[in-house]
Amino acid sequence: MFEIFQYDFMINALIASILASVAFGIVGSYVVVKRIVFISGGISHTAYGGIGLGFLLGFNPIYGALLFSIIAALFISYMRKQTKQYEDTLIGIMWAFGMALGVIFINLSPGYAPNLMSYLFGNILTIPTSDIYLMLFLDITIVLMVFFFFNQFQAITFDEEFAYTIGLPVDLLYTVLLLMTALTTVLLIKLVGIILVIALLSIPAAIGIKYVSSLKHLMIVSVLLGIVFNVVGLLFSYYLNLASGATIIMISIIGYFISALYSKMRA
């Protein structure tokens, strides 16, 4: 059964799925308790425009995705201060704009049309070692941010108005939280693809929240669940010859239903 580890791409895939689990377990916990899953979806889908731009101009599409998702995060946090009224509509528009732009950029790219499917639905088996280093760097950034500002982020996700009244820089913290979401989203694109990112960001934390008593524990549980879903999904996809991203999501969703069933029976 361990013959799969003879392949470098499998080793890379395993390392990548563990690294990504760290980031999305931590950020996903904030996303779930703050209820900004839809905003995360907007950020990740906008990143597709950057992927198209990468293909068009001939640089690593992951940097394009990084650029576009950061712009999307800044745009959303700027918009939030202006008016709360149409926030969801504007996020929806931005979401579609990024996707459309990506498709057009790829249409305009000369020569061979790259395999879009791997960005939309992920293909963990094609992750190059350079992307692993990028993931490691982004992981360290997120872990350090949360290590130093855990209480501040907890305060703004628990009670934003109170956080203002004790003088916390709420807008800045919220922007940083969205930027971390953007970074995490980009990390996850290679793993499960743009379309499935929201599921992997939210499912581990959505399961964990029923069993934990603190945000810290939620993060730890989400990271561990993420690793389990990724590794199990990866093994299934290898042995059954299925797409890795979709298999990982299916395993996560099965996990979610088992947990929901368990809490129902316990109640």
Added chain:
Amino acid sequence: MENKNLPAIEINNLSFSFQDQLVLDNINLTIRNKEFIGIIGPNGGGKTTLLKILLGLLKPNKGEVKIFGKSPAKNLKYLGYVPQYSNFDKSYPISVHDVVLMGMLGRTGFGTPLKKENPKVAEVLEKVELTPIINKQIGELSGGQLQRVLIARALISNPNILLLDEPTASIDSKSGKSFYDLLQSLNDDMTIVLVSHDIGAISRFVKKIACLNKTLIYHDSKEISVEMIEATYHCPVDLIAHGVPHRVLDESEHSH
């Protein structure tokens, strides 16, 4: 305290509009230090908006607010805010201890982690008589308990003014000091401003009453007259004398 002779809160010619709709119209109110005032009015009458302006969360379109002589943003440290407990997401994984500790975040330098066991948390929880539930999850608390937790969170930063939004909706005083007694004892050290739509419930506790429904009516006393109530609620109310002059009954019959 910078100057005890300054009014705790001073509101001058304050107006506020939300999407072209006038919510607060030329409000004037001076609240002295150590006052205990209840602001009553129907839902949608601008009570929460007024609180948010006092806290600097909203900026007035016209007029000004002063907290001990300065803008709310400059004197946030004097304010303790107790939001409506019913708005809370009780599935958030956080303990009573950690919610209360949150009140001290503004005092630590930015990015300084809080110490895990803080003696101040135990101190304020004792004040609101919640010491036994310090490690409970907020999801396990009753409405009244959560409300006291939020009061403790506001108290931990030693505010001079306590602002409470609709605090009386559920008060369980099966054991220990009643909610009324708790606020009374807090009033020895600080100014208390409480907003509520529930006239009957708050008229028992507060020392002064103002009526707010877009405009504010206040006579610097506890008197609420038929005229005040009718002007505020736009409907007739039954008033009877019962210990307190002009206590209002049965406002629930008048739905708005």
